[in-house]
Amino acid sequence: MILLIDAGNTRIKWRLHGTPTPVEGACEHDQLEALDAVLAETPGIRRMIGANVAGPGVGGQIGTLAAQRGMTPEWITPDAERCGVRNLYRQPAQLGADRWAALIGARSQHPHACLVVMAGTATTIDLLDAAGDFLGGLILPGVALMQRALASNTAQLPLASGQFSPTPRSTADAILSGCLQAQAGAVERMFRQIESSAGACCLLGGGAADAFASLLSLPVQRVDNLVLDGLARIAQDS
Ligand SMILES: Nc1ncnc2c1ncn2[C@@H]1O[C@H](COP(=O)(O)OP(=O)(O)OP(=O)(O)O)[C@@H](O)[C@H]1O
Ligand SMILES: CC(C)(CO)[C@@H](O)C(=O)NCCC(=O)O
Ligand SMILES: [K+]
Structure with missing residues (x-):
């Protein structure tokens, strides 16, 4: 075990x-x-x-x-290549170990191009091509961190629980909708780089995933914890 x-x-x-x-x-x-x-x-x-x-x-x-x-x-520490994934970060060891494990977890269950999205404290949006090359990715503040950044750096924006709306008409709704649209928009924009690849899909996980999953117009597969999946795959080989 x-x-x-x-x-x-x-x-x-x-x-x-x-x-x-x-x-x-x-x-x-x-x-x-x-x-x-x-x-x-x-x-x-x-x-x-x-x-x-x-x-x-x-x-x-x-x-x-x-x-x-x-x-x-x-x-684990990210290296240049492992379990069929090649790490194209300029300094492979600089990549977060969680992102590296998640990419390996993604590769072992989806042998096509995919966008690996983890919506946690930070949100990461990582591009994996059909050959298993990790091309690069984004780091954004997570949904909660975005909301907190507004509340702590402005006079008029509270830390309030809003509702998502396509046309927000209250401050609380405008803040939450802005943060969710920012996350969904970044995911959709990154997905464009692989969308023409056969079988391309977005693997989406993390505590905040459900908050914006429904906003995404692209093939999405909800995943539980790709980091743990990847660690299991790494354990097989080492
Ligand atoms: N019920 C919820 N509705 C909306 N967002 C939520 C909810 N619960 C958690 N979150 C979001 O999930 C994020 C935490 O996600 P998750 O639990 O995957 O990450 P974590 O384990 O805290 O992050 P990390 O792996 O970085 O430690 C919070 O930043 C918050 O944005
Ligand atoms: C981006 C986070 C915070 C996401 O958990 C983590 O992967 C991390 O600290 N990464 C190190 C920097 C990088 O991945 O480039
Ligand atoms: K830090």
Whole structure:
């Protein structure tokens, strides 16, 4: 059994890989006892493989929990090529480990061109061509971060919960609709670069995905957690 870990900027997600029924969970950075409980209750874990973009503090805390059970987490680092994906970032190691794992997860379930979108704390929109080349991608503030940026840098814009509208007629609706349209617009614009490729589709995941999925006019496949899928694929080969 392998414990796969996606340590993001807001939450840590995990999945036990190799169990008859999948076990998944998530916690905030300051609630790592939930992950510790998984380690305590699952004696059959022989490896821990993770993607950490939350910094060395979080990585170190998970390492400490692992060490108490005699384990060391293996944190993946993006390389130039792995599991059929070629990383065309100018400095391959600069790419976020979560993006790299998600691209590998995407490639292993969709052998055509695809746009890999993860809508979390940040939103990333990554281009994968039919040959498995990661051509490049975008980093945007996530939906919640966009809303917070407006609230904290203006006098008249509150942090309020609006509704999406194509023609917003209140401040709260205008803010939320603006943030969702920005995300959807960026996705649609990036998709144009691969839309003529056979079988091209957008794989969309992350906590904010459902907030703008319905705005997208392109072939979309909702995915649960491509980062964890990719980590499972990486574990097979290493
Ligand atoms: N019910 C909801 N409606 C709309 N958006 C939501 C909802 N719940 C979460 N979100 C959005 O999801 C984002 C968090 O997504 P997710 O849970 O995938 O990421 P995360 O795990 O917090 O991110 P990271 O992987 O970067 O730590 C928030 O920034 C917020 O925009
Ligand atoms: C963009 C995020 C924050 C998304 O989680 C993460 O992948 C990250 O910190 N990336 C490093 C920078 C980069 O991917 O170019
Ligand atoms: K940062």
